[in-house]
Amino acid sequence: MKGIVFTEFLEMVENQHGYELVDTIIEESDLPSKGIYTAVGTYPHQEMVQLLMSLSSKTSTPVPNLLRSFGHYLFNTFLKSYPGFFESAPTGFHFLESIENHIHVEVKKLYPDAQLPNFETQRLDHNTLEMIYKSDRHMSDFALGLIEKTMEHYQETANIEVQGDPSNRSSVTFIIKKV
Amino acid sequence: MKEIDLLKKKIAREKSARKAAERILEERALQLYESNEKLRKLNIELEIKVEKRAKQLIKSEEKYRGIIENMELGLLEVDNDQMIIKAYKWFCDMTGYREDELIGKNAQTVFLSKTRHHTIISQEQTKRIKGQAGVYEIQIKHKQGHLIWVMISGCPVYDADGNVCGSMGIHYDITRQKKLQKALLEAKKVAENAQKAEQLFLAKMSHEIRTPLNAIIGMTHLLNATKPSEEQKDYLKILRDSSGILKLLISDILDFSKIQAGELEVQKSEFNLSILISRLLKAVQSQIDGKDIKVKSNIDPNLKNLIIGDELLLNQILINLLSNAVKFTKKGSIILNVVISSQSESEISVEFQICDTGRGIEKGKTDLIFQKFKQVSSTDKDKYNGTGLGLAITKQLVELQNGTIELTSKKNKGSTFSVFLNYEKGGLQTDEDDLIPNKYLEQKFNKQKILVVEDNYMNRKYILTLLSKWNLDYEVAVDGMEAIAITKTKKFDLIFMDISMPILNGYEATKKIRKISNPNQETTIIALSASAFVTKKEKAISIGMTDFLCKPFDPQSLFRLLVQYLNPQIENISSENKPQSNIFPLPINAQQIELLYGDNWSMAFEMFNIFLKNSLPSFEKFKRLADSENFVAVKNLAHKLAPNLAMVGLMKTQDRLLNLESMAHQPTDKEGIRKLIDEIINDLQLAKPIVEKCLIALQEQSKLTQTT
Numbered sequence: 032m033k034g035i036v037f038t039e040f041l042e043m044v045e046n047q048h049g050y051e052l053v054d055t056i057i058e059e060s061d062l063p064s065k066g067i068y069t070a071v072g073t074y075p076h077q078e079m080v081q082l083l084m085s086l087s088s089k090t091s092t093p094v095p096n097l098l099r100s101f102g103h104y105l106f107n108t109f110l111k112s113y114p115g116f117f118e119s120a121p122t123g124f125h126f127l128e129s130i131e132n133h134i135h136v137e138v139k140k141l142y143p144d145a146q147l148p149n150f151e152t153q154r155l156d157h158n159t160l161e162m163i164y165k166s167d168r169h170m171s172d173f174a175l176g177l178i179e180k181t182m183e184h185y186q187e188t189a190n191i192e193v194q195g196d197p198s199n200r201s202s203v204t205f206i207i208k209k210v
Numbered sequence: 211m212k213e214i215d216l217l218k219k220k221i222a223r224e225k226s227a228r229k230a231a232e233r234i235l236e237e238r239a240l241q242l243y244e245s246n247e248k249l250r251k252l253n254i255e256l257e258i259k260v261e262k263r264a265k266q267l268i269k270s271e272e273k274y275r276g277i278i279e280n281m282e283l284g285l286l287e288v289d290n291d292q293m294i295i296k297a298y299k300w301f302c303d304m305t306g307y308r309e310d311e312l313i314g315k316n317a318q319t320v321f322l323s324k325t326r327h328h329t330i331i332s333q334e335q336t337k338r339i340k341g342q343a344g345v346y347e348i349q350i351k352h353k354q355g356h357l358i359w360v361m362i363s364g365c366p367v368y369d370a371d372g373n374v375c376g377s378m379g380i381h382y383d384i385t386r387q388k389k390l391q392k393a394l395l396e397a398k399k400v401a402e403n404a405q406k407a408e409q410l411f412l413a414k415m416s417h418e419i420r421t422p423l424n425a426i427i428g429m430t431h432l433l434n435a436t437k438p439s440e441e442q443k444d445y446l447k448i449l450r451d452s453s454g455i456l457k458l459l460i461s462d463i464l465d466f467s468k469i470q471a472g473e474l475e476v477q478k479s480e481f482n483l484s485i486l487i488s489r490l491l492k493a494v495q496s497q498i499d500g501k502d503i504k505v506k507s508n509i510d511p512n513l514k515n516l517i518i519g520d521e522l523l524l525n526q527i528l529i530n531l532l533s534n535a536v537k538f539t540k541k542g543s544i545i546l547n548v549v550i551s552s553q554s555e556s557e558i559s560v561e562f563q564i565c566d567t568g569r570g571i572e573k574g575k576t577d578l579i580f581q582k583f584k585q586v587s588s589t590d591k592d593k594y595n596g597t598g599l600g601l602a603i604t605k606q607l608v609e610l611q612n613g614t615i616e617l618t619s620k621k622n623k624g625s626t627f628s629v630f631l632n633y634e635k636g637g638l639q640t641d642e643d644d645l646i647p648n649k650y651l652e653q654k655f656n657k658q659k660i661l662v663v664e665d666n667y668m669n670r671k672y673i674l675t676l677l678s679k680w681n682l683d684y685e686v687a688v689d690g691m692e693a694i695a696i697t698k699t700k701k702f703d704l705i706f707m708d709i710s711m712p713i714l715n716g717y718e719a720t721k722k723i724r725k726i727s728n729p730n731q732e733t734t735i736i737a738l739s740a741s742a743f744v745t746k747k748e749k750a751i752s753i754g755m756t757d758f759l760c761k762p763f764d765p766q767s768l769f770r771l772l773v774q775y776l777n778p779q780i781e782n783i784s785s786e787n788k789p790q791s792n793i794f795p796l797p798i799n800a801q802q803i804e805l806l807y808g809d810n811w812s813m814a815f816e817m818f819n820i821f822l823k824n825s826l827p828s829f830e831k832f833k834r835l836a837d838s839e840n841f842v843a844v845k846n847l848a849h850k851l852a853p854n855l856a857m858v859g860l861m862k863t864q865d866r867l868l869n870l871e872s873m874a875h876q877p878t879d880k881e882g883i884r885k886l887i888d889e890i891i892n893d894l895q896l897a898k899p900i901v902e903k904c905l906i907a908l909q910e911q912s913k914l915t916q917t918t
């Protein structure tokens with residue numbers, strides 16, 4: 032997993048709870064990297080899972096909630112760092128549809144070792160977008176956070192229905208219905 | 211304290227992270243540098259390759275341009291709007307422009323002047339846009355203003371995306387070819403006109419020369435009949451011979467031109483070859499003129515049939531060859547051999563050999579003599595008159611009939627011409643001679659009215675003298691107008707109509723006579739013309755003339771025509787019981803007799819004799835049979851005797867007999883049958899003395915014929 036995900040995650044924790052909690056979760060997790068992350072590096076996905084588990088116990092917040100709010104947090108970072116992707120998409124649906132074939136493609140060019148999810152999108156009707164998430168990293172809640180923020184950014188209110196087998200988080204379907 | 215420791219920890223972590231990042235970045239930088247180096251090298255290699263490729267391209271382009279420019283092909287490249295993009299050197303040379311004067315200009319406006327060519331170009335342009343090539347010819351303007359013909363092979367030019375972006379035209383200068391083509395066409399036209407003029411000239415000449423010639427020949431004939439002195443006879447002979455030669459010359463030239471124009475057709479009829487040969491020999495004998503030459507013929511004894519073919523053509527071929535032999539032979543012999551080379555049931559191949567003991571012809575020159583206007587030695591012209599057409603005509607006449615002609619000759623030993631011709635086989639030969647006996651010409655007509663329409667005085671005189679000699683009445687008209695005027699007032703039995711006349715020609719006059727109401731609408735009109743062209747005769751018949759007589763003609767031909775067309779009149783007049791010079795007076799139908807026996811008097815004699823002795827007495831039986839009402843026997847007898855009446859020309863009586871036959875078949879009207887029998891017997895009583903008279907006349911005729 033790319034370093035930027037770790038640095039941003041830890042920054043979010045520091046911003047919300049202070050550096051003490053950052054230090055705690057680093058110290059409590061037995062991390063090969065010793066919690067030393069740089070945005071340009073690449074680290075095992077397992078470390079992220081450990082950090083999440085640790086944060087969850089310390090804050091008594093379920094991991095899905097943490098991932099979701101990390102999605103919220105990271106969206107703002109993306110917005111600041113890559114405004115071009117947003118300018119080229121006129122609506123939230125257009126932006127979401129462009130992840131698979133445009134945004135993540137560019138990400139892969141920049142970081143050839145990036146591990147990205149797979150999205151299938153389909154418009155069910157004029158106001159409804161179906162988006163199927165597939166990834167071994169089981170980060171659909173992170174995706175949900177990003178989707179929520181996306182619609183918000185485009186000032187479009189939408190109900191997002193999450194479908195899928197709770198025991199198999201490698202494939203999750205989002206039904207995004209504009210109201 | 212705790213906070214300071216935390217801060218220290220954070221700083222330490224960030225320091226480590228920075229170091230890690232720096233390491234990573236340095237590594238990246240190194241990777242980048244290496245990649246960059248690789249790229250640079252790659253770039254240099256690419257540049258070298260591109261340069262090499264470009265050089266090759268330039269070389270091959272130069273090569274092809276060189277080839278194209280050496281091929282005198284002008285290349286011009288235009289875009290889709292006909293704007294000139296590139297003009298190659300030869301194109302510039304061809305059109306007189308420099309390339310920079312052309313680039314960016316509209317090709318159509320610069321080069322085209324004729325609207326017709328604009329349409330061609332726009333048609334081609336639409337083809338080009340569809341990606342089709344095309345070849346076409348147009349005229350383009352040279353810078354100097356004159357037009358040049360070019361053949362253009364155009365093909366579309368494509369851009370990098372495969373779209374048609376213009377076209378390339380390969381121009382080939384065909385101005386010279388076009389000029390040549392035009393000149394050839396003109397030359398052809400001139401030649402055709404010349405040929406027409408030649409035909410016209412020949413037709414004219416034929417008329418102009420034949421007309422006076424006709425008069426000369428005719429007058430010579432008549433003078434001969436005026437009991438000339440010995441001296442005058444000599445002069446007349448020269449006159450006759452000279453005009454004969456002249457006539458021959460003209461007909462040679464005319465024949466040749468007719469053959470050349472394809473106007474001569476082979477006309478087949480049945481004829482007796484032996485008679486033709488014997489007549490020919492007589493004619494040749496008269497040409498010998500005291501030279502020490504024996505003329506004879508050998509006819510293959512296997513020749514037993516008449517043959518079917520063109521008698522006139524054969525006659526002319528043999529006359530030509532025999533006259534030729536006479537001309538070149540001083541003494542010795544001329545032999546005509548007729549050899550049957552093969553014969554089947556229906557066909558017969560005949561070889562005619564004309565052998566002379568003349569001066570012969572050198573080896574190698576034998577082919578020459580069949581050519582037009584060639585005489586073998588240049589001094590020949592002085593010694594031997596002739597057009598030089600004779601043998602060429604002969605060859606063509608032979609070939610017209612799918613035959614061949616050969617010459618074998620030895621200098622100073624003589625020549626042999628061999629003609630091979632194939633004929634169909636006709637019936638068996640009889641001994642008849644189809645010549646009209648001279649006596650026949652002394653027959654007299656019965657003052658029938660003839661109108662002679664002829665502008666030439668001498669010709670008129672010739673015809674009129676003959677007509678009055680044969681006891682015919684005549685009137686004269688000197689042109690078509692006069693002819694129409696006379697025909698309105700009087701009924702004629704026959705009209706001779708010259709074709710070429712001043713004021714109104716013979717065709718027009720005939721058309722009028724046939725059209726407007728006058729007593730001569732149905733009268734026989736015989737065309738007189740000096741033109742021997744077949745087309746003239748056809749025209750004459752088609753506009754309503756009855757027959758055609760070609761000038762100059764001999765008395766015999768004229769007489770034949772008169773007999774042919776006046777015969778019914780002879781019949782009518784003789785019914786007035788006037789003494790008749792015709793040997794077949796009514797009720798005998800002379801036409802029927804002529805039809806049956808021709809000039810075979812002896813055969814007619816025999817038939818008449820049989821009729822009187824055998825058939826006539828049988829007619830007595832009718833009365834008896836009718837009285838006993840045996841009508842079946844009446845019918846059978848009538849059937850048996852009817853043909854016998856036809857054999858002596860009693861056509862009316864024959865009709866009655868045929869009538870009797872059908873009445874007796876269903877004998878309802880017995881009275882009618884008896885009456886008919888009475889009429890028949892009455893007919894025969896009247897006819898008997900006439901038939902007897904004819905028998906005596908026929909006996910005399912046949913004796914005469916046999917002695918001549």
Ligand code: HEM
Nearest residue numbers: 032033109113116138145146147148166168170174177178
């Ligand atoms: C400007 C827009 C975006 C950028 C630049 C971006 C970039 C990235 C990067 C760098 C990663 C990390 C890959 C790794 O660590 O190997 C990532 C992962 C991910 N991204 Fe995005 N992303 C964008 C938008 C989105 C949005 C809108 C969604 C939500 C639908 C999304 C869904 C995800 C998820 C779910 C992952 C986690 C990996 C996984 O589940 O396999 N991304 N993205």
